[in-house]
Each structure stands twice: as structure tokens, then as C-alpha cells.
Amino acid sequence: MQAEKDQKYWKDYTEFIQEVENLTNLSPSALLLRYEELIAELNDEEEDYFLEWKYELNHEL
Secondary structure, eight states: OHHHHHHHHHHHHHHHHHHHHHHHSSOHHHHHHHHHHHHHHHHOTTOOOHHHHHHHHHHHO
16 A cells, blocks of 8 residues: 555656756756855845846746
8 A cells, every 4th residue: 555655646746857958948946046145145144136037037937
């Protein structure tokens, strides 16, 4: 029974990863790096990158 659950989990996980890659054109690790960069820049009180990220996000969509 556990083997069936594990197999379903990995199948669902693989489908999810493929969907993310198709939607973003980024690998999960590249997407994670982009989020980490965004968070670091938004937390940097001396720089104002929010509008730049907002523009890039809107441009990519």
C-alpha cells in the first residue's frame, strides 16, 4: 500500500514540476533563485527595486 502511495506522489510531483517548467520556462532551481533574489532586493531598505521587479513581471506576462 505504501509503495502505491509513493508511486502516486512521485507521479504527481513530476507532473507538477513539468507544469511549472512549461509555465515559467524556468527550472525549479532557477525559479527558486529568482524568488530569493526578489526577496533579498525587496528587503534591502537602501534600494528601491520594487518598481523594476513589477515592470519585469508585467513585461514577462
